[in-house]
Amino acid sequence: KAGVTQTPRYLIKTRGQQVTLSCSPISGHRSVSWYQQTPGQGLQFLFEYFSETQRNKGNFPGRFSGRQFSNSRSEMNVSTLELGDSALYLCASSPGTSYNEQFFGPGTRLTVL
Amino acid sequence: AQKITQTQPGMFVQEKEAVTLDCTYDTSDPSYGLFWYKQPSSGEMIFLIYQGSYDQQNATEGRYSLNFQKARKSANLVISASQLGDSAMYFCAMREMAGGGNKLTFGTGTQLKVEL
Numbered sequence: 581k582a583g584v585t586q587t588p589r590y591l592i593k594t595r596g597q598q599v600t601l602s603c604s605p606i607s608g609h610r611s612v613s614w615y616q617q618t619p620g621q622g623l624q625f626l627f628e629y630f631s632e633t634q635r636n637k638g639n640f641p642g643r644f645s646g647r648q649f650s651n652s653r654s655e656m657n658v659s660t661l662e663l664g665d666s667a668l669y670l671c672a673s674s675p676g677t678s679y680n681e682q683f684f685g686p687g688t689r690l691t692v693l
Numbered sequence: 694a695q696k697i698t699q700t701q702p703g704m705f706v707q708e709k710e711a712v713t714l715d716c717t718y719d720t721s722d723p724s725y726g727l728f729w730y731k732q733p734s735s736g737e738m739i740f741l742i743y744q745g746s747y748d749q750q751n752a753t754e755g756r757y758s759l760n761f762q763k764a765r766k767s768a769n770l771v772i773s774a775s776q777l778g779d780s781a782m783y784f785c786a787m788r789e790m791a792g793g794g795n796k797l798t799f800g801t802g803t804q805l806k807v808e809l
Contacts, residue, residue: 613795623784623799635794668736674795680726680745682795684738 584685605673716785
């Protein structure tokens with residue numbers, strides 16, 4: 581089985597721009613969660629999608645949004661980028677909710693200049 | 694209050710020795726799950742082991758075992774027979790069932806270095 585894939589792997593943007601990151605979960609998995617990892621704040625939960633519906637949302641401003649498609653692929657969007665948005669963005673895939681398995685992708689490293 | 698606390702920012706261990714990475718947690722939810730992940734310098738989070746709050750026995754996965762002490766709210770990871778490839782950052786995480794879904798709360802991590 582193929583693992584979780586994230587594209588792109590690296591991204592450089594400038595302040596004020598917007599960015600879209602993509603995550604394809606493991607085949608058959610219907611839940612996708614997104615996390616932001618920074619040296620200062622550590623790993624923080626952004627949101628989770630299950631069957632195209634947002635189930636949970638972390639404490640991030642409205643500039644951070646996401647969606648999930650019928651094939652379970654998910655995208656997250658960050659608008660009006662700020663320097664502090666520079667981070668590793670990880671997505672995690674799970675068969676459903678409250679499963680013991682949550683597998684992460686390799687991440688997208690976003691740099692905002 | 695911190696929900697997941699990892700008090701060891703860095704640890705050193707000799708190859709082939711065992712090492713324990715500490716994790717304590719705080720929750721009022723009677724139903725929760727505890728996870729350990731390994732993050733090498735490449736950045737990918739690798740799932741190691743899972744312990745459910747109602748599991749009677751400590752979880753084990755190969756060289757990894759979880760020392761679950763529910764009353765103390767601790768979930769320490771034990772790595773036996775350390776290998777050079779075990780050098781990485783290790784994160785403890787918790788999922789609270791009351792919140793629903795798969796949201797994980799992570800600790801700050803422990804950087805493990807395995808030496809010859």
